[in-house]
Amino acid sequence: MIRIEPRNANSAIFSYGVPILSAFIALILASIPLWFAGAPVLISYVEMAKGVFGSKFAFSEMLTRATPLMFTGLAAALAFRAKLWNIGAEGQLYLGAMATAAIGTGLIEAPAFILIPLIITFGCAAGSVGMVVPALLKTRYGADEVVTTLLLNFIIIIFLQYMLEGPLKDPMGLGWPQSSPILDQGMLPPLMERMRVHSGLVIAIVCALIAQFMLARSVWGFKLRAVGENVFAARHAGIKVNRTIIGAALISGALAGMAGVSEVAGLKGYLTSDLSPGFGYAGIIVAMLAGLSPIGVVISALFIASVFVGADSMSRAMGVSSYLADLVVSTSLLCVLIGGFFGRFKLVRTSLKGQN
Amino acid sequence: MVEIFQILLSESFWAASLRIATPLIFGVLGALICEKSGVLNLGIEGIFVAGAMSGWMAVWLGAGLWGGVLVAALAGGFFGLIHAILTVPLGLSQHVSGLGVTLFATSVSYFSYRTALPNVSSPPRIEPFRPLEIPILSDLPFIGAVLSQQTALTWLALFMVGLVWYVMNRTGLGVAIKAVGDNPNSVDAQGLSVYGLRIGAIVAGSALMALGGAFLTMSAFDAFFFGMVNGRGWICIALVIFASWKPGKALLGALLFGAFDALQVRMQTEVGAKVPSQVFLAAPYILSILALVIAARRAEYPRALLTPWFKGQR
Known part of the structure; x- marks a missing residue:
């Protein structure tokens, strides 16, 4: 017989080792589809690495790709900490992007030190609205936020198509x-000459540091974690659960909206309907790989961005589908x-005699 | 208003409603079985994609239409098994595992499609299911005309409604599945396997979901497109709450949804000039959210839904 028992202490080796090992195993497993596609496996990996570390430009492209993933990863990590399942970062990203396009394309003529903060404020606010609506539907009517945020993604993208054919065209x-x-x-000013990487990256890292500090040290962070870990105990301790959930929704939506701001006002310079190749959904993976830790999000966003950028350049070189x-x-x-799972539990071989 | 009545009285409108409802019937039934056993399956969207792709691919490679249906069901069962292992014996978050399965199943399907067909701009077509004429039913006035436009997969979906109802309400297996979703400890005390029942329910439910995807490529259309599932799986997750986990109500919910969708397409041509087309495009998703908000408060969730159960731990 095999029994599942919880591990006594959360060891540091497991909490850091598991994500790194998982990422590594996933990369090794990629050899199976590579083999199926008929590509020489080892050369493909070399091409993948070259696509990220091969040149200064390649590396800066990876940082550019990691920037929106940090924002959406933080959005998911903070919400998930409160057990608020925000799967709507994709839609909230587009809300932030639309606000950026609405304000930044000439509605307000102001110098940079006024216009950029305005764009960021409205972009984050738009993202917040996109998450507060499902959070209210959850606290008021008990409507599952997973389903509402997922469905809102589709509604917001249809709304985006309307805006791009009409008012924002x-x-x-x-x-x-x-x-x-x-x-x-x-x-947003660029960070390096002749490269696309922009100061959105700095904002993302600052956001991660603030989030890390707030989550670990502030009362707000304590309440958020308490609600996520045990909602009944939190309520019993006098924490206003619904208010905490709405607060988490506001911040989570704002971070996802900021991903849209940074893509439009940092990278592309205008808004199209294919702005995000699924940054919102990838953010969930970034957050989970990071163990929902804000600083971890920065690192796992760099890893996921490396996979995307590396596989992109590899697929061009080797003729393998970029869906890899x-x-x-x-x-x-x-x-x-x-x-x-193996970080939190261990499998124990039990003899029949030992069972009660 | 006159136009609406004319639409509602036309045979083609009801035929279209039933056609649009078919994949949803499969999806809602599949989600219902999973959730009744106590496990939310958010892998549904990816399982739809996998069913659509693998079923189509099998037919394209020459397996025949029913061979394609079988392949789709097996693919659905396979991805369901991954979700089942992660959520039942390992007891991991059903939300995250389900989303992981959706992303995994979608990327496996897209990658396989692109690897098999690297450079095609227009996807190759297959000979899809033809409308099935059933001797006596087809002769009925009005209903006959609606039913004779449906393919065998729609009939299979309707049959599945009855089968799932029968199994859930009239067999010991159904009683056990419902019990394991309400109170797994009592099932364990009876000497039945909680793990076995849950894993079985998830695999069977996922196979049904995949048939919804297969309907898209093998009956509604005749080819596979990227993004063709387009949120249908998520709509099913909303509809199963609306249907309060009852097969009959699931059929009703899917039909209502299909009727509304068919109506909006026809309204679009009537009043298209005055209202932007996006209003109609967004309508199904808005309707799903409304259905969820209306139903959520009085919904009686399976009591052990989302709660992992470990053997030997009370």
């Missing part, structure tokens, strides 16, 4: 459904889930 865009360009003084990246990333989620 670029009159000079030759009929393409895209917004006018963001004013130069509304753009999604495959590796989703496999790493499944691996980290299984690994997390």
